[in-house]
Amino acid sequence: MTMPASSKRRTANAIIATASDISKGCRALSRRCVHMRAIHDQLGDPPLRRSESGFPGLARIVVGQQLSIASADAIWTRVKTAIDPLEPHAMLSLDEAAMRGLGLSRPKIRTLRAIASATASGEICFADLPDLSESEIRNRLTAIPGIGPWSADIYLMFCLGARDAFAPGDLALQEAVRMVYGRESRPGPDELEAIAERWRPWRGVAARLLWADYAHRRARPER
Numbered sequence: 001m002t003m004p005a006s007s008k009r010r011t012a013n014a015i016i017a018t019a020s021d022i023s024k025g026c027r028a029l030s031r032r033c034v035h036m037r038a039i040h041d042q043l044g045d046p047p048l049r050r051s052e053s054g055f056p057g058l059a060r061i062v063v064g065q066q067l068s069i070a071s072a073d074a075i076w077t078r079v080k081t082a083i084d085p086l087e088p089h090a091m092l093s094l095d096e097a098a099m100r101g102l103g104l105s106r107p108k109i110r111t112l113r114a115i116a117s118a119t120a121s122g123e124i125c126f127a128d129l130p131d132l133s134e135s136e137i138r139n140r141l142t143a144i145p146g147i148g149p150w151s152a153d154i155y156l157m158f159c160l161g162a163r164d165a166f167a168p169g170d171l172a173l174q175e176a177v178r179m180v181y182g183r184e185s186r187p188g189p190d191e192l193e194a195i196a197e198r199w200r201p202w203r204g205v206a207a208r209l210l211w212a213d214y215a216h217r218r219a220r221p222e223r
Contacts, residue, residue: 016161016204019048025163025205033198035180036206039213046208049158054126055119056086057159058141061151062111063104075103088116111146118144134162157204166203168192173207176214 016022022045029036051057063079064072079102083090091112099109118124124144129137134156141152153167167173168189177195178186187195199206 014163014201016048016163017050019045021163022046022048022205022208025202026209028202029199029206029209033206036199036209039180039209043209043212043216046205046212049208050161051158053129053155053159055088055115058115058126058147058151058155059086059091059112061154061159062108062115062146065108065151071103078102079104088120091116092120107146111144114145115147130160134165157207162204164201164203166193166196166199166207168196170207172214173210176210179217180210180213 016025026036026040026045030040031037051060059079060076063076067075080086082098082102083094096106096109099112100106104112119126124140129140132140137156137160138149138152141147141155142149148169150167150169153165153169156162156165157167171186174186174188174192177183177192196203196206
């Protein structure tokens, strides 16, 4: 994906754009955190995981919430086929019954319509977001009905590639930290945010390492 010029201007040192950025972050994290080093020694560099930005990128995040990767991909494929080109006005023209037929729940339909309406009306301009601070981006995104902190954080991490973005409300990250640290209970969002302070300014890479470790542990057969 080609990033807009504004993204390149804003974050020459703060964007994860290539696999070499992931490698750089892994080296930095391995030097300062024994847990990050242990994950990296075992699994190597995690995937880049950059996604399309703008209206399609945020819509894709909403579609995939609380679904398996396979289910999310299947529904997203149906959405893109039914709404082609995938633009706000085209989505708003589709009635609820048709959207339900694509496999979308009513709450997700409401959120997708809210994103489409905000984009079509100019309430949010995705092209402007890369020039804003991360807190401003979160505020703009969470002002859209149905978009919460988790969705905003995931957009920052994967659609904009923000190097230090993190998603403390993500249950998989919470569980990953619980396992890595050998805890009996997983940390809540506030505690996880505090733990993640030690991984600045590479929290986006730390999250990728933790997700990779979580997936690896889940895939291992029980002994």
